[in-house]
Every structure is written in structure tokens, then in C-alpha cells.
Amino acid sequence: MPRNPEERPTHREFTIEADTGIGVRLDLLVAGRLGISRNQSATLIANKLVTVNGKSERASYRATPGDRVAVDVPAPPARDIEGERIPLTVVFEDDDIVVVDKEAGMVVHPAPGNWTGTLVNALIGRGNELADSGDSDRAGIVHRLDKDTSGLLLVAKTDRAHRILSKAIAERRVVRRYAALAWGHLDADHLTVDKPIARDPRDRKRMAIVSSGRSAKTDFLRLARFDATDLLRAHLHTGRTHQIRVHLASVGHPVAGDDTYGGGGGRRLLALPPRRHFLHAAWLRFRHPVSGTAIDLRASLPDDLRQSLVAAAQDRSLETHPDPLDYFGFYRDTD
Helix, strand or coil: CCECCCCCCEEEEEECCCCCCCCCEHHHHHHHHHCCCHHHHHHHHHCCCEEECCEECCCCCECCCCCEEEEEECCCCCCCECCCCCCCCEEEECCCEEEEEECCCCCCCCECCECCCCHHHHHHHCCCCCCCCCCHHHCCECCCCCCCCEEEEEEECCHHHHHHHHHHHHCCCCEEEEEEEEECCCCCCEEEEECCEEECCCCCCCEEECCCCECCEEEEEEEEECCCEEEEEEEECCCCCCHHHHHHHHCCCCECCCCCCCCCCCHHHHCCCCCCCCEEEEEEEEECCCCCCEEEEECCCCHHHHHHHHHHHCCHHHHCCCCHHHHCCCCCCCC
């Protein structure tokens, strides 16, 4: 069914610190922080919707330490979200929630450049009523997956379910574990990366480790060490954009196939198709938002990542194993 989103205006503020944009032009800085184009940023500045230390500045203004930048982004015009007949793999569903095993390549919710073909379009197309999350382009979405990340995604059908699940995620009571293949070898079998993440001020399409960013923490457990890669289980404590990918890149072991964060080489070695990185949301555990029942859901590796794991491990027996992740102990509750 169509939805009629009425997005709210956005107010953002940030302070320029030693590693977050000193000397960068104001239009580039705002574009990077908000994830918008330079032209959009320049338009906001020209319309006096951006201030530096309470005053309007030109797009060419160069940031200095301690500058306080405030941005008011007006709400865009309303847009209908149309339902579409797109196949989905649903692994759990009742009157309150639906859990989907998302394919790589599917965007989760409508946004500029992707108003159709998203998971939300597909859910509406199959007749699902979705919660009003306050941002109806993201109707029902409790957490997200990157476009080229596959795996389990939890969606709320009712406002009550959305409210309870959002709180559970904020309180770290929803367990989300991902399978990742990372280049190189960690120094130890266990690694915790606790580094804040924000938009890269020099490239709006990327995230980066930024001291003034939002807190982000990921636990990594090495399950297997291959010739050129490690198979890891990643446990999210927070849910920042690109969190696992940024954290692994920050310690010099980017996700295999990740063109954005330095892991895109060596695809032939790992039998990875173009534009595909080895990251899969394989395990999801939570309490049902209404009944309180414990729910434990697992999603086996899709065929492309199974073949990549076979190549990395140089073990063809994994081609026929019921669940290669289980073979490597992914579902053992060790942390």
C-alpha cells in the first residue's frame, strides 16, 4: 500500500576539532557531515541555513578549530512510497514483526537515488502494515543493513513493537552477529574495537573514525585463519552506519571485497563477484516485543559467500555442508 511520508526538518550541530575538518571548505564540510551532495550543501549555505558560531558564512569559508557549525535542513516535499512485487525471503512473521533474510544489492528503505526497489517497497507490496517510526520512508525499520550486506533484518509491523524493539536495541538486548571475512590476520583471536564513527568530512559516501563521532563498539572473534584471510564473528554493541567495515579497516584488516574501505582487491583469489563484500548478518536473537518469547534466528551463507568461503579455506567439502558457519563454530555462545 502507498504511504505518504511527511519528513521533519533536521537540525544538526557539530564542532570542528583537530582531526575533523580544519581548513576544509564549509560546503565540503557540511556535505560530508550530512551525507549530501556539495551542490545541496552550497544551496543550504546560500539560503542562510548554515551558521558558523552563530553567523552565516560563504561556502568558501575555511573551518578553524573550535568552530561550531549549525545546519537546518528543511523537510522535503511529501512523496508516496509505492508497494512493489519483489521476492523476499521471510524467516519469521506474526502480527507484530517480520524478519527478512535480505539479499545483497537491496537497499533497505527509500532515499534519494533509491525511491523504488527497496525492502520497504517490497514489504508494502506484499501487503504488510508497517509501524510509523516517525520517518515513514523507513516505516517499521528497527535496524539497517548496508546495501551490499546480506542477512537478517528485523522489521516492526506495529508502533508498539517498534517502540519496544528500538528500546531493546538501544539497551543492547538484541543480539546481532555477523560473519565477516577480513584480509590478513588479527593479532589475537579476540579483538574489541571501540572507536567513534561519523561521516568522513572529505568524502560524504564514506564513514570514518572521528573523535567527535558517535560511540561505536564491536567485538570480533576469529573462527578460522586461512592463508590470506581470517573468518570472523562480529558482535555489534552499537549500530552505526558501516560500523563493522569501518572498524575492521581501522585496524588494517578490511572486509574482503569492500571497495569503499580498502578491501576490494583480490576478488579472484576469494571468488567474490563484483560489488560484493563478505559480510552477512547470520544470527539474530531477541525477545518478542509482545509475548516476551525468546527468538533465535539464523541465516546460512548465501551461495556467493559460501563459494568465497570455499575458496578462502581451500576446502571443497564446505560446498555441501548444511551450514559452513556452524562447522566453524559460529553459533557457539562464547561471548
